[in-house]
Amino acid sequence: MxxxxxxxxxxxxxxxxxxxxxxxxxxxxxxxxxxxxxxxxxxxxxxxxxxxxxxxxxxxxxxxxxxxxxxxxxxxxxxxxxxxxxxxxxxxxxxxxxxxxxxxxxxxxxxxxxxxxxxxxxxxxxxxxxxxxxxxxxxxxxxxxxxxxxxxxxxxxxxxxxxxxxxxxxxxxxxxxxxxxxxxxxxxxxxxxxxxxxxxxxxxxxxxxxxxxxxxxxxxxxxxxxxxxxxxxHFNIPDFSIGQVxxxxxxxxxxxxxxxxxxxxxxxxxxxxxxxxxxxxxxxxxxxxxxxxxxxxxxxxxxxxxxxxxxxxxxxxxxxxxxxxxxxxxxxxxxxxxxxxxxxxxxxxxxxxxxxxxxxxxxxxxxxxxxxxxxxxxxxxxxxxxxxxxxxxxxxxxxxxxxVIIFIKRMSDMMVTTKVLPNPRNRLEKVEPQMVTDSHDCPQISIFNVEGPLFFGAAQTFEQSIMNTIHYRPKVLLLRMGKVPFIDTTGESMLSSIVRDFSKHGIVILSGVNEQPKKVLRKTGLYQFIGEDHFFEHTGEAIDFAILHLNKDKCLGCKHFAFRECEGLSGATKTIEDRRVYST
Known part of the structure; x- marks a missing residue:
């Protein structure tokens, strides 16, 4: 029919x-x-x-x-x-x-x-x-x-x-x-x-x-x-053998x-x-x-x-x-x-x-x-x-x-991993890389923007960018993955290596994870290892969660003031106020 x-x-x-x-x-x-x-x-x-x-x-x-x-x-x-x-x-x-x-x-x-x-x-x-x-x-x-x-x-x-x-x-x-x-x-x-x-x-x-x-x-x-x-x-079926095939x-x-x-x-x-x-x-x-x-x-x-x-x-x-x-x-x-x-x-x-x-x-x-x-x-x-x-x-x-080689090179060049912090002068307190300086960087929370497909051609660069930056072992690692459209098993393996290594002494949280990467993480078990309560839709929610898990003693006397809560945590009377919603 x-x-x-x-x-x-x-x-x-x-x-x-x-x-x-x-x-x-x-x-x-x-x-x-x-x-x-x-x-x-x-x-x-x-x-x-x-x-x-x-x-x-x-x-x-x-x-x-x-x-x-x-x-x-x-x-x-x-x-x-x-x-x-x-x-x-x-x-x-x-x-x-x-x-x-x-x-x-x-x-x-x-x-x-x-x-x-x-x-x-x-x-x-x-x-x-x-x-x-x-x-x-x-x-x-x-x-x-x-x-x-x-x-x-x-x-x-x-x-x-x-x-x-x-x-x-x-x-x-x-x-x-x-x-x-x-x-x-x-x-x-x-x-x-x-x-x-x-x-x-x-x-x-x-x-x-x-x-x-x-x-x-x-x-x-x-x-x-x-x-x-x-x-x-005339119709004729040619003779052929396995060798000819x-x-x-x-x-x-x-x-x-x-x-x-x-x-x-x-x-x-x-x-x-x-x-x-x-x-x-x-x-x-x-x-x-x-x-x-x-x-x-x-x-x-x-x-x-x-x-x-x-x-x-x-x-x-x-x-x-x-x-x-x-x-x-x-x-x-x-x-x-x-x-x-x-x-x-x-x-x-x-x-x-x-x-x-x-x-x-x-x-x-x-x-x-x-x-x-x-x-x-x-x-x-x-x-x-x-x-x-x-x-x-x-x-x-x-x-x-x-x-294919050129395509892989182009895609790997698209993978950019940068350390960021909120910009207090921005109305939405959007996180930006230029906010990170020697005098303005939280010792306990590291936030990274991850942009581009996380696949075999870019996985090693992704891992090195993060591991070389967090050698001082912060308490919380926050990965903003809203601009990662795709992840393959090699990329997942590198992410898993970072997560398992970091989890020995700290906490890993992710925000804005898209559906395809999330499916891969579930299939490999990394999603369960990280924990569902460590996945957030918005960066602001993830930062609030991270601040709650800081070592408050280390905050005393800190002069970096990377977040709005830092003034109160460093010894002042100001406490956690409005919950934020950063751009994912």
Missing amino acids: QYKLRFKGRYSNYSIRSLQRDIISGIVVGVIAIPLGMAFAIASGVKPEYGIYTTIIAGILISLLGGSRYQIGGPTGAFIPILFGIVMTYGLDNLLIAGFMAGIILFLMGIFKLGSLIKFIPKPVTIGFTSGIAVIIFAGQIPNFLGLTGVVQHEYFLENIYEIIGNIGTINLFSLFTAAICLVTVLYTPKLFPKIPGPLIGLIVSTLIASFFYPNHVATIGSTFGEIPSNLP QKLIGPAFVIAMLGAIESLLSAVVADGMTSTKHNSNKELIGQGIANMITPLFGGIPATGAIARTATNIKNGAASPISGVIHGIVVLIILVLFAPYASKIPLASMAPILMIVAWNMSERHVFLHLLKTKTEDSLVLVVTFLLTVFFNLTLAVELGLILA
């Missing part, structure tokens, strides 16, 4: 007019997806038809089963370096197995409701590896753009650059001219004819010119990869994580364009199922495609039906026009991928983060350089580790 309600929600207010809009947007996106699907497959080191198969199968399944109303799924540029590396290292069959395993991981992430965790990946990390991937894609298309011969593709960026430099003398002017025609067409078609997809027009125009004026002078899809079949591949679990995890990040980012973009809200966990489940089924038909890993999703929305999509139609359109074109696609020059595909790389580079955000010259800039640069010169797995791992 719940599923029906959700299903109804995705198709709420659906009508014949909505179907018409879905058909139009589905056709437009389907036409755009064909050259992109082939280009992404070729750049990933596999035959172009595998990109088409992915566009059809994954595109339909992601739309039907995902959590976004407007999501368009298929092969994307972000996967290119990862998939190419897997093909180079393990081969195509193992790529299909890794894709299937990634689908399982995505499915489990959705089942265990981990969709919301993706938002915790820092922006400098995502921008860093996205920009790095864009550089790899762009550089990888230079040989096809220039028509270089003798170039051997490698897994690593620098090796590929050396190949380009070493074979720069083999430039094919026909390929260069073909690529230039396609590039200009792709760039200017949207300006002249906004409703016509530029990549498709660029492919058609450049292919026709190459076929009629200088046939056999440029490398084509057919001459490089063979004829594109005009039918879907162990070997491919790392690449599968990277595919799954990148697929999750990109699909959810795409869904967020769609939400912003349409004022809707996607279901992140359902989206991961849909992505998982699509990536489990697609490899069984020879398809490569897929995810949500931000540019195609945006195009889908701009062309009036009303429901997931547009994504289904987009897959059907690609299937029809495959069956009817596959032989003609084999004549497309590789030089025509190169500028399309270069533009994709340029658009996904996030150059404006990259430069903005770089100009801030903060720790985030360091995370950005490290992630970017590791992506380009090593691999995405290492880049994300070290980028996240560096971001």
Whole structure:
């Protein structure tokens, strides 16, 4: 029943007019997806038809089963370096197995409701590896753009650059001219004819010119990869062993994580364009199922495609039906026009991928983060350089580790422990650190403001700040913890050490303790050890309690007068008067 309600929600207010809009947007996106699907497959080191198969199968399944109303799924540029590396290292069959395993991981992430965790990946990390991937894609298309011969593709960026430099003398002017025609067409078609997809027009125009004026002078899809079949591949379950699973679990995890990040980012973009809200966990489940089924038909890993999703929305999509139609359109074109696609020059595909790389580079955000010259800039640069010169797995791992270390440092810097006393000139007698001086400091009561999260990164600093200050062993230790939002077990351990050490000769009281720290103290037993009567809501109540437990003999003759009661306790006749309520 719940599923029906959700299903109804995705198709709420659906009508014949909505179907018409879905058909139009589905056709437009389907036409755009064909050259992109082939280009992404070729750049990933596999035959172009595998990109088409992915566009059809994954595109339909992601739309039907995902959590976004407007999501368009298929092969994307972000996967290119990862998939190419897997093909180079393990081969195509193992790529299909890794894709299937990634689908399982995505499915489990959705089942265990981990969709919301993706938002915790820092922006400098995502921008860093996205920009790095864009550089790899762009550089990888230079040989096809220039028509270089003798170039051997490698897994690593620098090796590929050396190949380009070493074979720069083999430039094919026909390929260069073909690529230039396609590039200009792709760039200017949207300006002249906004409703016509530029990549498709660029492919058609450049292919026709190459076929009629200088046939056999440029490398084509057919001459490089063979004829594109005009039918879907047969269903096939790949053979794999436990050893292969162990070997491919790392690449599968990277595919799954990148697929999750990109699909959810795409869904967020769609939400912003349409004022809707996607279901992140359902989206991961849909992505998982699509990536489990697609490899069984020879398809490569897929995810949500931000540019195609945006195009889908701009062309009036009303429901997931547009994504289904987009897959059907690609299937029809495959069956009817596959032989003609084999004549497309590789030089025509190169500028399309270069533009994709340029658009996904996030150059404006990259430069903005770089100009801030903060720790985030360091995370950005490290992630970017590791992506380009090593691999995405290492880049994300070290980028996240560096971001976590910086975050811990920032949080630990927020932990401030200062000794304070009431300011008698303040109407509420607010406690302030500047009131503590050598001549104005109670020898028997030490009050500390504790501010910031008390966690493993700040716990030692907290302990040292207090223990170094109270070496003279006062009678009462009052900790004002109203500004401690969070405490972990390490922080609790340090607090426990202070409390148990101090309790041997004095009294520990706490004021303003928030709910989360209080729960932790109860679970560990420290709350019971301190005693419920030693916890106060307000500082004034805690000070009144502390003064009642002073050694009055030590107060006689004291000239510090740290509290209003001190005049009477030191030998004068004044006694405890109004009860105070200090700011917690």
